[in-house]
Every structure is written in structure tokens, then in C-alpha cells.
Amino acid sequence: MEMRERPRRNRKSAGIRGMVRETVLSPSDFVLPLFLHDGEGDEPIESMPGCVRWSLEGLVGEVGRAIELGIPAVILFPAIEESLKTVGAEECYNGDGLVPRAVRALKQEYPELVVMTDVALDPYSSDGHDGLVRDGEILNDETVEVLCRQAVCQAEAGADVVAPSDMMDGRVGAIREALDGAGFEKVLICSYTAKYASGFYGPFRGALDSAPKAGDKKSYQMDPANRREAMRELRLDEEEGADMVMVKPAGAYLDVIRDVREATDLPVAAYQVSGEYLMIKSASGAGWLDEEAVMMESLLGIKRAGADVILTYFAKQAAEVLRRS
């Protein structure tokens, strides 16, 4: 056969493949999501094998191990006691609450660690929604006021990045103004820009016992069918002062990650959510998939699609693989 071009030449050896590799994962790409609870002891999470609801003490130890693997950042999700959940979700801006205490403990132990916090009401709301609920309706502007108090409370505790995951309209601009007004102009906002109403969040809601008591989240999270709408949310988040923009979930929305990457100069984050993690864990746990190969390939795909930052429950495990390779 006469051929000038033989693409296989560039795949000839590990050395050549390494030279021409277009996308390379690094532990510095990862953010490790961590669950915490207010109590003694660390509880394995049934709906998410390998994940744990950490006590404050356990959390500090786990973050130490993540840092040791080269992971620069964590994001915290609290399991709030049922007795503290209210219609107004007031616990979310309690300065002595679980998240502020955890942030202070982590920043004291690891000043260089990037601590990210989730801004949304669902862990604190007796309705289990990200916003305030009245007569079955999710209130927008009233919710944004509470989110601003929550974000300022997290900043006061020392959070480096606040990440609103609630999908209320206008919350990025309002939170920016509230942070600046309180003297926290150096705190970043990583906005969940395109967060879809996804079935892939199921195991997470099990982990925090935070599923909506009634209704669903479709009046605020985006319709999985929509691509252009992500551009509209992106434009607003940019105008309102977001520092990073996120797409969530990741695996089923790689086209949206690519669209957002091409439409913005801001760093793009993507969240490989609980259901994506669980699918890989359970199929490989049953012996049907090679866990390590599929884990790395799923993360590489997210980075190749255009993500600069990846939130993943695999962060430590993937960092261990990268260290070995």
C-alpha cells in the first residue's frame, strides 16, 4: 500500500504517544467534594460507596491526605440535623453552624488550601428545596436575600470561593454586591452557571437526606434538553461578576462544557456528580468494568471537552493513579 500519511506512526510507542498527547490530567485540576456531619465518628455513605460523612476531626484528616496527593481544593456539603431545618433555612447563615466551623478548622490547619462552599438552601430547608417555598412555589428574590447572608457568613469563616448551586435568577450579582459590601472583595464566586435538573443527583440527595419533600427542581434547574439556554445563563453570570462558571452534571453534558469553553474567557468548571460516580463504582464493583480505566477516561473526557477545573468524588483515587504513572 502506498500511503504518505500513517496516523499509527504517532501511536507507535508510549514515548511517542506521550509526546503527542493533547490532554493531560493533573491533581491540580481537581476539587474534592466532601460531606460532613455534626457528630462524632465518620459514617460511610450507603448511596455512595467510598464516600463518607466526616466528623470535623475526620474531615481535617481526610483533607490532609488530599493535599498530600496534590489536590488544591475541596468543596463542603453539610448534612444538617433534621431539628435545625426550617422553612426559612435560617441555619444557613449561623456563624457557629457546621460549615463555618469546618471552614475555620480547615483554614487554620491548611492556610494554602482552597476552601469552596456551597451556596443553596436545600441542606437547611425543611422543604428540601434550594430556595424558599411558599404555596408550592420557589420564591426567587426572597431566596436571593438569604443566599447573600449565607455567602457572607461563609466568607466571614474564611471561605476562598463561594459556589451558588441554587439557580435563582440574579444571585451572582447580588452575592457579589453583598460580599463586596462586607469587605470580601477577594472572595471568588464560582457560579453553577448551567446546572441541569438531573436524575444523576439522586445519590447525593441520599447522602445529605436533602431530597425535596414535594415537587421537583425543574422550575429553577435547567431543562436537560437545552443548549442555547446555557449561553444565556453564561452571559448573565459574566455580567454579574462570576469568577468561574460551572456546568453540571459533566458526563452527559460534554457538549455544553465545550460550548461554554468557547464562549467565555473565564475558567470553566465541571461537576462529575454523584450518579456519574455511582455508575462507575457500581459497575466496576460488580466486576463489569475496569474501574481505574473508566474513571480516568471519564475525567479525561471532561477535561478534553474544555473543563479547567473538575469537581469529582474520584479526586483522591485519580490523583493516586496520576502519581503512579
Ligand code: PBG
Ligand atoms: C444542591 C446541590 C446538589 C448537588 C450539589 N449541590 C443536588 C441538587 O441540586 O439536588 C449535587 C451533586 C451531586 O449529585 O454530586 N444545592
